[in-house]
Amino acid sequence: MLGTTKNTHLSEIISFYRQQIARFERIGIGNQTEFGTIVTQSLIDTTKKRLSELQDKRYNLSGRLSGLI
Numbered sequence: 001m002l003g004t005t006k007n008t009h010l011s012e013i014i015s016f017y018r019q020q021i022a023r024f025e026r027i028g029i030g031n032q033t034e035f036g037t038i039v040t041q042s043l044i045d046t047t048k049k050r051l052s053e054l055q056d057k058r059y060n061l062s063g064r065l066s067g068l069i
Contacts, residue, residue, distance in 0.1 A: 010058045017051040 024039045024047065032038055 007058060010054060014051065014054050014058060017047060017054065021047050021051065 021044060023033070024044050027033060027039050029039050029041055029044075037043070
């Protein structure tokens with residue numbers, strides 16, 4: 001049950017990162033978010049990298065869970 005809760009929270013975080021990437025791309029490089037953060041290619045790349053890491057973690061967590069069932 002704990003693994004399922006972790007996977008749910010991880011899915012929510014992954015969703016947040018996807019939304020952030022879409023938001024940054026919509027705002028455009030060189031422009032500011034409502035919080036004053038300047039969108040840069042580095043910011044987008046770093047966010048995409050973290051999203052990829054989280055997706056790998058979710059896959060590994062799901063794989064371990066399915067192996068237990």
